[in-house]
Amino acid sequence: MESSSMIIQQVINGISLGSIYALIALGYTMVYGIVKLINFAHGDLLMVGAYAGYFVLRQFGASPLVFFLAILFAMLVCAVFAILIERFAYRPLRNAPRLNSLITAIAVSLILQNGARVIPFIGPNPRQYITLSTVMVDLGFVSISNIQLLVIILSAVLMILLTYIINFTKTGKALRAVSWDMKAASLMGIPVNKTIAFTFALGAVLAAVGGVLYATAYPQINPTMGTMPGLKAFVAAVLGGIGSIPGAMIGGYILGIAETMTKGFLSSQFADAISFGILIIILLVKPTGLMGKNMRVKV
Amino acid sequence: MKKTLASYRNLVIPGCFALAAVILPSIGIKIGIIDAYIAQVITLAGINAILAISVNIVCGITGQLSLGQAGFMAIGAYACIILTETAGIPLPISILLAGLVTSGAGFLIGFPTLKLTGDYLAIVTLGFGEIIRVFLVNLKSLTGGANGKRFTNSSAVFLSLNADIAYLVIIASLVLIIVFLQNFIRSTYGRAILAVREDEIAANSNGIGVFKYKMTGFVIASFVAGIGGALYAPFIGFIKPEMASFNRSIEYLIFVVLGGMGSITGSIIAAFVLTYLQEFLRFLRDYRLLIYPLILIFVMLFRPQGLLGMKELSFVKTWDNFRIFLKNPAKFKVIKDKFTSNKGEKDAK
Numbered sequence: 001m002e003s004s005s006m007i008i009q010q011v012i013n014g015i016s017l018g019s020i021y022a023l024i025a026l027g028y029t030m031v032y033g034i035v036k037l038i039n040f041a042h043g044d045l046l047m048v049g050a051y052a053g054y055f056v057l058r059q060f061g062a063s064p065l066v067f068f069l070a071i072l073f074a075m076l077v078c079a080v081f082a083i084l085i086e087r088f089a090y091r092p093l094r095n096a097p098r099l100n101s102l103i104t105a106i107a108v109s110l111i112l113q114n115g116a117r118v119i120p121f122i123g124p125n126p127r128q129y130i131t132l133s134t135v136m137v138d139l140g141f142v143s144i145s146n147i148q149l150l151v152i153i154l155s156a157v158l159m160i161l162l163t164y165i166i167n168f169t170k171t172g173k174a175l176r177a178v179s180w181d182m183k184a185a186s187l188m189g190i191p192v193n194k195t196i197a198f199t200f201a202l203g204a205v206l207a208a209v210g211g212v213l214y215a216t217a218y219p220q221i222n223p224t225m226g227t228m229p230g231l232k233a234f235v236a237a238v239l240g241g242i243g244s245i246p247g248a249m250i251g252g253y254i255l256g257i258a259e260t261m262t263k264g265f266l267s268s269q270f271a272d273a274i275s276f277g278i279l280i281i282i283l284l285v286k287p288t289g290l291m292g293k294n295m296r297v298k299v
Numbered sequence: 300m301k302k303t304l305a306s307y308r309n310l311v312i313p314g315c316f317a318l319a320a321v322i323l324p325s326i327g328i329k330i331g332i333i334d335a336y337i338a339q340v341i342t343l344a345g346i347n348a349i350l351a352i353s354v355n356i357v358c359g360i361t362g363q364l365s366l367g368q369a370g371f372m373a374i375g376a377y378a379c380i381i382l383t384e385t386a387g388i389p390l391p392i393s394i395l396l397a398g399l400v401t402s403g404a405g406f407l408i409g410f411p412t413l414k415l416t417g418d419y420l421a422i423v424t425l426g427f428g429e430i431i432r433v434f435l436v437n438l439k440s441l442t443g444g445a446n447g448k449r450f451t452n453s454s455a456v457f458l459s460l461n462a463d464i465a466y467l468v469i470i471a472s473l474v475l476i477i478v479f480l481q482n483f484i485r486s487t488y489g490r491a492i493l494a495v496r497e498d499e500i501a502a503n504s505n506g507i508g509v510f511k512y513k514m515t516g517f518v519i520a521s522f523v524a525g526i527g528g529a530l531y532a533p534f535i536g537f538i539k540p541e542m543a544s545f546n547r548s549i550e551y552l553i554f555v556v557l558g559g560m561g562s563i564t565g566s567i568i569a570a571f572v573l574t575y576l577q578e579f580l581r582f583l584r585d586y587r588l589l590i591y592p593l594i595l596i597f598v599m600l601f602r603p604q605g606l607l608g609m610k611e612l613s614f615v616k617t618w619d620n621f622r623i624f625l626k627n628p629a630k631f632k633v634i635k636d637k638f639t640s641n642k643g644e645k646d647a648k
Contacts, residue, residue: 098417102421107592270437279422
């Protein structure tokens with residue numbers, strides 16, 4: 001069956017893209033859940049991660065071991081960036097109106113993008129990403145590349161790890177408590193500032209992995225590369241219900257599959273419009289997203 | 300009662316300032332006191348100010364966060380170029396029609412989206428902005444695709460070649476928009492919109508149809524954005540789908556935030572100062588791109604309400620203060636304090 005194998009092929013491509021979206025979306029959703037801020041700079045952390053990985057790969061060549069080293073280094077760099085950004089840009093505004101933090105987030109995003117553009121060793125020009133050599137694994141009726149396999153498995157492992165951290169560790173409990181009620185949590189002796197910084201770092205770590213994987217799958221990087229996957233991942237987070245962690249994962253996969261399906265069967269130009277269209281339709285039908293909780297307005 | 304000139308002062312003083320702001324620089328450009336480069340920058344700032352007003356109507360006055368206003372500007376620009384080039388309608392009429400087309404698009408988009416609030420509305424407007432951009436790129440036969448579209452019509456080229464006429468037309472439109480808007484805000488509709496901004500639930504329980512007034516604000520804002528786009532197209536003479544991009548919308552939002560949300564004069568001043576600053580800082584090359592966001596963060600940290608907050612600058616009051624100052628400089632301070640209320644008059648530049 002020609003068409004059914006084609007569909008399965010597209011689904012696999014979609015899951016691979018969707019895993020990356022899900023990884024990035026988790027960062028958005030965690031930060032939103034805890035400080036109610038759309039962290040527009042999150043997509044640019046992806047860019048930072050991709051560049052951090054790029055320099056490691058360029059230094060040591062592309063072998064599987066170096067690739068994991070690159071991911072680790074990217075995680076470290078992004079975590080440091082996220083903690084600094086949280087400390088100096090977002091924390092002073094935590095009690096300010098929501099709009100102000102939103103504008104600050106946009107400003108931080110512009111600083112990261114334009115900063116990368118003026119730093120001499122990054123520069124505005126796009127670069128070819130150094131990746132592992134592609135090997136196709138043939139599964140009879142569909143074939144899957146080693147990179148896609150890596151993306152899917154690594155993201156799944158990370159998401160399981162994240163679920164474990166959030167549900168079964170002390171820090172995770174603190175994180176949930178702070179997102180539930182910041183003041184009550186601080187009265188219970190939970191270090192709110194540390195927990196929030198940890199959340200940002202956790203999101204940034206996932207974004208770093210997402211960045212390296214995205215650059216591996218679409219091997220070209222430039223300072224504005226984070227904007228589009230960032231927006232898409234944000235759409236995924238809203239789609240799943242922003243603030244909900246399983247929602248972000250599901251949203252990521254749905255968006256990834258919808259996008260590759262559109263590219264494969266309809267028209268590749270309208271893929272972006274389709275993903276935003278899905279977002280709009282979902283929000284109209286269920287304004288809090290697929291797994292979001294309804295908030296009652298009290299007078 | 301005898302009506303003297305003084306009883307018309309609320310009309311006369313701002314009117315004089317407005318006429319001066321429209322006509323004097325235009326003559327200056329004509330006879331060459333103001334060189335073509337500066338004329339270009341000021342006129343562009345005028346268009347930016349129109350767009351900043353549009354964003355301000357949605358964000359500052361109606362109280363809804365929109366991140367897709369550049370999409371409406373692009374619709375206006377493309378509508379103008381298509382109406383003039385393809386349909387052969389004279390430019391002034393097609394600019395007005397472009398505004399109407401854009402407000403129609405605003406109505407269609409606002410109908411589903413304005414039921415959402417806060418961050419969700421922001422993200423949906425962002426989504427619509429991107430959708431508009433994707434459509435502009437892909438409807439090649441109508442919009443020229445990713446390469447954009449160029450004006451060839453003689454009446455339009457006339458505007459991009461003659462800096463003085465362009466200045467006159469664009470700044471005059473800006474002044475007209477300000478006049479209409481100031482009057483609108485003080486009408487019953489305007490007051491209702493302000494009530495919705497302040498407290499939706501309270502407004503609703505006082506019999507104000509929240510959705511209807513949000514929609515009114517949104518449609519007016521799209522009309523203004525459409526006019527801005529329709530003026531931009533013949534002035535620059537060339538448009539690209541990138542006009543609808545997220546970064547453009549953010550740029551206009553920055554004007555409004557820096558000038559003060561809800562303050563029309565504030566966003567106009569911010570638009571002019573920042574547009575000029577952008578040109579002035581060219582010697583810093585790419586580093587100037589860092590200054591913009593840094594200013595933004597510092598404003599958010601230290602003056603979160605923006606330059607003017609919700610206040611308006613008033614020509615009449617400035618004029619009064621000026622006269623009091625001339626008569627008795629010592630008394631000035633006392634009276635100035637007494638006069639600092641937040642109802643403003645119009646402002647041209």
